[in-house]
Amino acid sequence: xxxxxxxxxxxxxxxxxxxxxxxxxxxxxxxxxxxxxxxxxxxxxxxxxxxxxxxxxxxxxxxxxxxxxxxxxxxxxxxxxxxxxxxxxxxxxxxxxxxxxxxxxxxxxxxxxxxxxxxxxxxxxxxxxxxxxxxxxxxxxxxxxxxxxxxxxxxxxxxxxxxxxxxxxxxxxxxxxxxxxxxxxxxxxxxxxxxxxxxxxxxxxxxxxxxxxxxxxxxxxxxxxxxxxxxxxxxxxxxxxxxxxxxxxxxxxxxxxx
Amino acid sequence: xxxxxxxxxxxxxxxxxxxxxxxxxxxxxxxxxxxxxxxxxxxxxxxxxxxxxxxxxxxxxxxxxxxxxxxxxxxxxxxxxxxxxxxxxxxxxxxxxxxxxxxxxxxxxxxxxxxxxxxxxxxxxxxxxxxxxxxxxxxxxxxxxxxxxxxxxxxxxxxxxxxxxxxxxxxxxxxxxxxxxxxxxxxxxxxxxxxxxxxxxxxxxxxxxxxxxxxxxxxxxxxxxxxxxxxxxxxxxxxxxxxxxxxxxxxxxxxxxxxxxxxxxxxxxxxxxxxxxxxxxxxxx
Numbered sequence: 001x002x003x004x005x006x007x008x009x010x011x012x013x014x015x016x017x018x019x020x021x022x023x024x025x026x027x028x029x030x031x032x033x034x035x036x037x038x039x040x041x042x043x044x045x046x047x048x049x050x051x052x053x054x055x056x057x058x059x060x061x062x063x064x065x066x067x068x069x070x071x072x073x074x075x076x077x078x079x080x081x082x083x084x085x086x087x088x089x090x091x092x093x094x095x096x097x098x099x100x101x102x103x104x105x106x107x108x109x110x111x112x113x114x115x116x117x118x119x120x121x122x123x124x125x126x127x128x129x130x131x132x133x134x135x136x137x138x139x140x141x142x143x144x145x146x147x148x149x150x151x152x153x154x155x156x157x158x159x160x161x162x163x164x165x166x167x168x169x170x171x172x173x174x175x176x177x178x179x180x181x182x183x184x185x186x187x188x189x190x191x192x193x194x195x196x197x198x199x200x201x202x203x204x205x206x207x208x209x210x211x212x213x214x215x216x217x218x219x220x221x222x223x224x225x226x227x228x229x230x231x232x233x234x235x236x237x238x239x240x241x242x243x244x245x246x247x248x249x250x251x252x253x254x255x256x257x258x
Numbered sequence: 259x260x261x262x263x264x265x266x267x268x269x270x271x272x273x274x275x276x277x278x279x280x281x282x283x284x285x286x287x288x289x290x291x292x293x294x295x296x297x298x299x300x301x302x303x304x305x306x307x308x309x310x311x312x313x314x315x316x317x318x319x320x321x322x323x324x325x326x327x328x329x330x331x332x333x334x335x336x337x338x339x340x341x342x343x344x345x346x347x348x349x350x351x352x353x354x355x356x357x358x359x360x361x362x363x364x365x366x367x368x369x370x371x372x373x374x375x376x377x378x379x380x381x382x383x384x385x386x387x388x389x390x391x392x393x394x395x396x397x398x399x400x401x402x403x404x405x406x407x408x409x410x411x412x413x414x415x416x417x418x419x420x421x422x423x424x425x426x427x428x429x430x431x432x433x434x435x436x437x438x439x440x441x442x443x444x445x446x447x448x449x450x451x452x453x454x455x456x457x458x459x460x461x462x463x464x465x466x467x468x469x470x471x472x473x474x475x476x477x478x479x480x481x482x483x484x485x486x487x488x489x490x491x492x493x494x495x496x497x498x499x500x501x502x503x504x505x506x507x508x509x510x511x512x513x514x515x516x517x518x519x520x521x522x523x524x525x526x527x528x529x530x531x532x533x534x535x536x537x538x539x540x541x542x543x
Contacts, residue, residue, distance in 0.1 A: 037516050216503075216506060217410055221499055227496065235460060235461060236460055236461045236498075236499075238407075238408035238409075242410070
């Protein structure tokens with residue numbers, strides 16, 4: 001790999017495109033990848049392919065937000081690690097006097113010596129209106145700070161690797177929906193001098209928890225007749241949370257009746 | 259999703275169920291088609307009836323209204339409004355004069371009413387509508403009430419407008435039907451509209467209609483003796499929940515997946531009723 005890094009690493013040939021076209025309906029029908037249409041699935045795979053990702057990994061790293069492909073910070077890191085262009089990467093988490101995460105500083109370096117450092121703080125998050133009650137910023141501040149700082153730094157140091165793609169949060173998406181609420185452990189060492197060898201990084205992630213599927217009216221109706229739901233819950237549930245609430249009340253009512 | 263929607267309506271869902279392809283033309287491609295005379299005539303009659311009932315209610319509640327115009331006067335105003343709306347109209351062989359005459363006939367002549375008791379005659383449409391005293395809430399008659407229904411699994415609300423809620427708490431809907439068509443209670447019970455409106459009212463906490471009644475007031479387009487039908491049905495929670503489940507589990511995922519096949523076996527599949535007939539390759543396009 002040279003420094004003459006092109007924005008696009010692979011151009012899909014006819015065979016690749018046919019493969020993408022044939023996988024798209026399966027990706028949609030499987031409901032495993034959260035895509036809304038075959039076209040969206042194809043676009044995600046095409047983008048991923050161009051950047052050298054496998055077709056299935058494309059779904060892990062690329063989202064479509066408001067019709068635009070957006071790369072997750074984790075996807076950015078994957079591309080950076082894979083590119084051979086990274087001369088160094090440090091991630092420094094900072095805590096306040098009470099031990100609470102306060103800021104994250106990220107420095108990235110290209111093998112040509114270009115280096116940039118970004119820092120993202122809880123104040124920045126507060127000013128940007130990102131912190132919501134019971135949201136990911138409250139629950140996982142260290143991780144959220146880290147991904148923000150990584151994203152901003154990668155924008156400056158490796159814009160060519162990401163082909164000008166936006167990050168989900170730039171397009172107004174909540175990064176919480178990115179599936180990254182994980183407190184990962186990082187031990188990062190930075191090479192003393194820019195070197196072509198990749199940095200040493202030990203990166204351990206706990207398994208990603210699989211969220212329970214939201215309860216639906218059909219789930220409720222499978223267990224109780226509609227008139228019983230009205231009798232006990234007192235109305236028509238308007239959301240998945242209310243369906244869950246109705247289920248709990250119905251179970252309690254059944255238990256006390258028996 | 260192929261289209262950005264901020265809400266659905268019962269008519270939108272009915273359209274999808276009748277012909278997904280036609281739904282796509284209207285809601286995804288947003289193709290403008292000329293409005294039918296059925297639609298503008300029905301809208302004018304509907305507005306006239308509501309305006310008459312509203313005036314009567316305003317007089318009862320001591321609001322500004324001091325006199326009540328007959329339905330035919332309101333129809334003339336509403337008809338003019340429809341023509342002035344700068345919309346392309348597909349006259350389908352009818353003329354403006356013939357429709358004005360039809361409206362005047364329907365609103366001024368003695369009207370035969372069936373349903374809601376033995377067949378009876380009313381001196382004219384205004385007298386017939388006096389039977390439908392609106393419910394008054396906060397000194398306002400409940401006419402054209404906006405309702406919104408949230409269904410788990412459906413990311414956007416279902417919005418609708420209940421034409422009238424009468425003083426006995428029953429939601430009502432005005433329909434204008436052709437001279438030949440005669441609605442049955444069974445047909446009314448199979449309609450999606452009452453189920454959605456009853457569900458939306460229930461979700462809003464409306465408690466004045468525990469028996470889930472719904473009333474259609476059907477005005478038939480008779481060129482001779484005007485006729486009206488009043489059909490009152492009772493719905494069940496089972497029927498309501500089943501339809502809500504169907505919307506969230508069947509209709510919405512299909513829309514999201516971009517499933518828009520034509521339905522060539524629908525009654526709408528002909529040049530008279532399908533707005534997109536001329537552009538649809540499965541029709542005349």
